Amino acid sequence: MTLEIIGISVLWLFLFLYVIVASIDFGAGFFNAYSAFTDKQHILTGIIQRYLSPVWEVTNVFFVFFFVGIIGFFPQTAFYYGTTLLVPASIALILLAIRGSYYAFATYGAKINHRGYIYMYGLSGLLLPASLSPVLAMSEGGFIKMDGGEPYLDYWALFTSPLMWSIVVLSIAAVLYISAVFLTWYANKAGDAKATELMRKYALIWAAPAIITATGIIFELRNHTPEHFERIMDIWWVFGISFLLFVGTVYLIWKKRNYGLAFILLVGQFFTAFFAYGASHYPYLLYPYLTIYDSFTNESMAIALIIAFIAGLGLLLPSLYLLFRLFLFDKDYVKGKSDYHA
Amino acid sequence: MGFEDTALLSRILTLMTLSFHILYATIGVGVPLMILIAQWVGIKKNDDHYILLARRWARGFVITVAVGVVTGTAIGLQLSLLWPNFMQLAGNVIALPLFMEVFAFFFEAIFLGIYLYTWDRFEDQRKHLLLLIPVALGAATSSVFITIVNAFMNAPQGFDILNGELVNVSPLLAMFSPAVPTKVAHVMATAFMTSAFVLASIAALRIVQGSKHVYHKKALLLTMKLGLVFSIATALIGDFSGKYLAEYQPEKLAAAEWHFETEGEAELILFGVLDGEEPKYAIKIPYALSILAHGVPGAEVTGLNEFPEDERPPLWIHYLFDLMVTIGMWLAFFSFVYVIGAWRKWPIIQKKWFRWLTVASGPLALIAIEAGWWFTEVGRQPWILRGYMKTSEAATTSGQVDLMIILFAGLYFILGVGTIVVLTRMYKRNPVEKELAQREKTAKGGGTE
Numbered sequence: 054m055t056l057e058i059i060g061i062s063v064l065w066l067f068l069f070l071y072v073i074v075a076s077i078d079f080g081a082g083f084f085n086a087y088s089a090f091t092d093k094q095h096i097l098t099g100i101i102q103r104y105l106s107p108v109w110e111v112t113n114v115f116f117v118f119f120f121v122g123i124i125g126f127f128p129q130t131a132f133y134y135g136t137t138l139l140v141p142a143s144i145a146l147i148l149l150a151i152r153g154s155y156y157a158f159a160t161y162g163a164k165i166n167h168r169g170y171i172y173m174y175g176l177s178g179l180l181l182p183a184s185l186s187p188v189l190a191m192s193e194g195g196f197i198k199m200d201g202g203e204p205y206l207d208y209w210a211l212f213t214s215p216l217m218w219s220i221v222v223l224s225i226a227a228v229l230y231i232s233a234v235f236l237t238w239y240a241n242k243a244g245d246a247k248a249t250e251l252m253r254k255y256a257l258i259w260a261a262p263a264i265i266t267a268t269g270i271i272f273e274l275r276n277h278t279p280e281h282f283e284r285i286m287d288i289w290w291v292f293g294i295s296f297l298l299f300v301g302t303v304y305l306i307w308k309k310r311n312y313g314l315a316f317i318l319l320v321g322q323f324f325t326a327f328f329a330y331g332a333s334h335y336p337y338l339l340y341p342y343l344t345i346y347d348s349f350t351n352e353s354m355a356i357a358l359i360i361a362f363i364a365g366l367g368l369l370l371p372s373l374y375l376l377f378r379l380f381l382f383d384k385d386y387v388k389g390k391s392d393y394h395a
Numbered sequence: 396m397g398f399e400d401t402a403l404l405s406r407i408l409t410l411m412t413l414s415f416h417i418l419y420a421t422i423g424v425g426v427p428l429m430i431l432i433a434q435w436v437g438i439k440k441n442d443d444h445y446i447l448l449a450r451r452w453a454r455g456f457v458i459t460v461a462v463g464v465v466t467g468t469a470i471g472l473q474l475s476l477l478w479p480n481f482m483q484l485a486g487n488v489i490a491l492p493l494f495m496e497v498f499a500f501f502f503e504a505i506f507l508g509i510y511l512y513t514w515d516r517f518e519d520q521r522k523h524l525l526l527l528i529p530v531a532l533g534a535a536t537s538s539v540f541i542t543i544v545n546a547f548m549n550a551p552q553g554f555d556i557l558n559g560e561l562v563n564v565s566p567l568l569a570m571f572s573p574a575v576p577t578k579v580a581h582v583m584a585t586a587f588m589t590s591a592f593v594l595a596s597i598a599a600l601r602i603v604q605g606s607k608h609v610y611h612k613k614a615l616l617l618t619m620k621l622g623l624v625f626s627i628a629t630a631l632i633g634d635f636s637g638k639y640l641a642e643y644q645p646e647k648l649a650a651a652e653w654h655f656e657t658e659g660e661a662e663l664i665l666f667g668v669l670d671g672e673e674p675k676y677a678i679k680i681p682y683a684l685s686i687l688a689h690g691v692p693g694a695e696v697t698g699l700n701e702f703p704e705d706e707r708p709p710l711w712i713h714y715l716f717d718l719m720v721t722i723g724m725w726l727a728f729f730s731f732v733y734v735i736g737a738w739r740k741w742p743i744i745q746k747k748w749f750r751w752l753t754v755a756s757g758p759l760a761l762i763a764i765e766a767g768w769w770f771t772e773v774g775r776q777p778w779i780l781r782g783y784m785k786t787s788e789a790a791t792t793s794g795q796v797d798l799m800i801i802l803f804a805g806l807y808f809i810l811g812v813g814t815i816v817v818l819t820r821m822y823k824r825n826p827v828e829k830e831l832a833q834r835e836k837t838a839k840g841g842g843t844e
Contacts, residue, residue: 107508110464114501117471124475125494128486135479139793142472143802150465150806157461158817203792350487357491357566365498372505372529379509 056355057336057345060126063362064119065331071115072327073231073320078105078112079178080232082152084255086175089168097248100240106160107380111373113149125358129348133339137197137206138188145184148177179225186224190217193278194340204342216273223266227323230259234302234319238312239381253306260303264296267326278340284333291329298322402790405477408800412470413772414765415807419463421764424538424583425590426456427531433617434524443834444610445617450514451827452594455818457511462810464504469803477796481779481789484561488554489547491566496540503533535583542582546574549771550643551780573643577636584632585723585767588625589760592726594618596757601827603750610827615753619733622756626727633723634687641688644781645697647774650708651716652684657698661685666717669710708774715770722763726756 081104085097124131155174159167191197196211197204211217233256240248271292275282285292298321305315336344349355430449437445475482506529517523547553553569555562595618601611640648649655653664655672661684667677682692689696699707729752736744743749779786 107512110461110504111501111508113464113468114497114504117468118497118501120472120475121490121493121497124482124486125490128483128490131475131479131482131486135475135477135482136791136793139476139791139799140795142476143799146469146472147802147806149468150810153461153465154810154813157458158813205793350490351561351564353564354487354490354566358494361491361495361498365495365501369498369501369505372502376505376509379513 056352056359057349059359060349060355061331061335061345063359064122064126065328067115067122068119069324069327071112071119072227073323074108074112074115076182076228076231077235078109078152078232079181080228080230081105081236082155082178083175083229084232084236084252086172086178088251089171089175097236097251100236100243100245100248102160103243104239104380106156108376109152109156111376113153116149122358126350126355127338127343127345127348128350129343130338133197133204133343134188134191136204137191140206141184141187145181148181148184151177152181178228182224182228183221186220187211187217190214190220192334192337192339193274193281194337194342195277197339197342199342214277216270216277219266219270219273223263223270226259226262226266230256230263231319231323233259234306234312234316237306238316241312249312253309256306257303260299260306264299281333281337281340284335285329288329288333291325291332295322295325295329298325401792401794401796402787404796404800405790406786408796408803409470409473409477410769410772411800411803411807412466412473413768415811416463416466416470417764417768418761419459419466420538421586421589421761422456422459422593423463424534424586425588426452426459426594427527427534428587429590429594429618429621430456431524431527431531432621433614434520434527436617438520438524442613444613444831446520447827447830447834448610448614448617451822451830453511453514454821457507458814458817458821460507462814465810466807467500476793477791478779478789479791481784484780484784485544485547487561488551488564488566488569489544492540492543492547492570496537496544499533499537499540501533503530503537506530506533538582538586539579542579543570543572543575545771546572546578548778548780549578549775550574551783556783574639577632577639580632581629581636581767584625584628585760585764588622588629588726589757589764591618591622591625592730592760593757595622596754599750599753599756603747603754606826606828608828608831610831616734616737619730619737619753622726623730623734626723626730629723630727633720637687638689641696644775646699646702646706647708647712647771648688649697649699649702650710650774651712651770652696653699653710653713654684654696655698655700657695657701659685659693659695661688661694661696663687664713665721666714669713706777708776712770712774715766715773719763719766719770722759722766726760726763729753729756 081097081101085101088097151173155170159170159174190211191206193216196207196214196217198207199205233252237249237252237256240252271282271285274285298318301318302315302322305311305318336346338345338348350358430452433445433452434449437443437447437449506526510523510526510530513523513526547569550572551569552572553565553567595615598611598614598618602615637648652661653667653669653672653674654661660682663680663683664674665678665680667674669675684696685692685694688694733744733753735741775781777785777787779789
């Protein structure tokens with residue numbers, strides 16, 4: 054295994070973790086806003102405050118980890134993506150700010166629960182995946198072009214691309230699906246039958262759009278980036294496993310059985326698909342300009358980063374375990390029997 | 396849009412983000428230590444007031460941390476969005492501390508979540524206090540790592556450039572540049588100092604507003620003592636920073652001091668205006684610049700004229716430097732008077748005008764933080780990486796920076812106003828007197844006075 058592969062695997066893993074934890078966070082905010090809109094607010098608000106408020110900062114760090122890490126391992130990405138992502142990334146930052154400030158101002162702070170704020174918070178959960186996911190489309194090539202040695206983003210090509218829009222739809226559907234499956238489990242653990250039933254319904258509703266768009270994207274790649282499509286076909290069976298896991302999750306949710314296992318299968322489904330997608334994208338970070346090899350940092354930096362990563366992980370894993378034990382696996386806390394907020 | 400323009404616009408946006416973020420970051424680094432000390436004093440003295448003090452500070456602290464997280468994410472990304480050429484180079488050489496900073500912050504965020512949501516979950520207060528140590532540690536180390544990156548920009552090392560190619564990169568050498576000791580110490584000490592004064596301001600404000608409760612007096616004395624300790628530390632470190640600058644960035648010191656000709660027995664110039672190369676209406680302290688730079692009154696201090704004109708920092712940083720130093724000195728003196736006054740029971744510290752001066756100390760400290768960062772950043776110009784890359788070469792070529800400036804200006808405005816509104820509302824709705832009364836009602840003996 055080369056240093057380049059280790060580097061990209063670490064980053065891809067953290068991006069995957071971010072996709073899962075952020076989807077839970079984004080989707081929950083949207084469901085909360087939607088129930089406020091239909092006057093069922095109290096069903097979800099408690100759950101959201103008990104689970105999301107303590108962990109949202111941790112969620113955010115996964116994102117920071119990814120973009121700091123990619124500059125560290127692949128500094129040339131700064132040149133291509135830094136220049137072209139100014140607008141979409143700035144919009145994502147503003148949306149993240151709306152979410153962060155909602156937690157700060159509305160849940161810990163003076164409890165400002167103005168409806169407008171709840172809607173903004175909910176909407177940001179849908180707009181964020183929509184503003185971040187086009188990067189995946191951009192990496193397929195054809196949208197970032199060169200002008201006199203400087204990269205620029207061809208907005209017209211991007212906004213008229215069916216590939217880009219499919220990825221956006223997939224990201225939104227996936228966010229809602231992941232979040233709904235997780236919250237079904239969490240609400241069930243909390244012994245909240247009403248919320249469980251509501252979230253179960255949402256999970257079933259969003260399962261179909263998620264899988265349909267995901268499949269659609271693979272076929273759109275056939276025209277857009279044939280090279281990538283061929284590599285996907287080489288490892289089609291991994292996508293097959295992913296699909297079976299999807300079927301498993303939906304079956305369990307449908308049968309109202311073992312929501313915990315359903316969520317684990319869902320993580321497995323996204324893990325296999327995400328890594329199969331990543332592997333088939335290899336070695337390109339940006340078609341056709343940038344591969345993980347020509348953009349890689351020097352060897353001494355790579356080794357230093359990997360050592361720092363292992364040391365950091367040694368610190369992080371026990372801490373994360375403690376966090377989850379207290380807020381995710383502690384029955385009294387989950388059920389809301391105890392509230393020890395400062 | 397021209398090349399020069401995007402560099403200027405990128406500077407404006409970076410300046411905006413950093414100026415806003417640094418307020419929250421400073422509080423984020425300093426306040427955990429203050430909470431830790433208050434809670435520890437409370438356990439030690441078995442005084443519920445200090446424990447409640449820690450708890451109430453923690454409640455406000457979360458809000459500033461949340462905004463700090465948001466703005467910190469913004470600056471983290473903006474570095475790559477606005478300065479892609481710089482980050483491409485920096486990524487190769489100084490990525491290690493940036494990467495480690497994320498871990499330190501990760502650690503802090505996890506334990507902060509745990510600490511906040513576990514008040515009274517443990518029988519033993521000391522166990523809860525233990526959870527705060529990783530928060531304070533994580534906050535402090537993440538500021539150390541970020542300051543290391545900034546130090547590298549001022550005194551880059553750990554690499555060579557051969558025919559335009561980066562060679563011989565040593566990540567550890569790059570991390571431990573000569574600017575690190577003084578910069579890191581200065582950032583840490585001033586964060587603690589500023590946080591102490593900000594908290595002192597709040598206590599003083601409540602007293603001025605007429606609250607007679609001993610809780611506020613305890614809070615004020617504790618924070619003023621801490622403010623005194625850390626402002627003395629800051630002054631000592633400031634002296635070392637002067638010596639660092641004289642050795643490694645003489646142009647920054649010379650521009651800050653309007654020192655044009657290399658000469659010995661140099662005087663320190665405070666404020667004034669510049670007429671050509673002649674400072675007017677300034678306070679001049681003989682030998683002081685030589686002492687600041689080298690520790691000896693006769694020592695020769697490099698003048699600005701030794702540097703080509705296009706490599707000199709702008710001369711107005713003089714005022715930033717003076718503002719920072721003056722406020723620092725004032726706060727050290729003022730907290731000294733207060734602590735002695737409290738000890739010797741001087742009536743002066745009970746006077747209303749004196750209380751108002753106390754209220755001013757927090758905002759003054761924050762102004763000094765801004766002045767200090769503006770000084771060090773503008774004082775490095777025209778370089779982004781001193782001696783290697785100019786700021787104008789590092790900027791993005793994207794044409795939409797101006798639009799982003801408007802967008803982020805709006806965001807920071809809303810976040811700033813939101814912070815103030817939420818914090819005041821939170822404490823007004825639940826004043827300490829009310830909370831103390833409730834706690835005494837629920838406490839079943841022991842633990843409270």
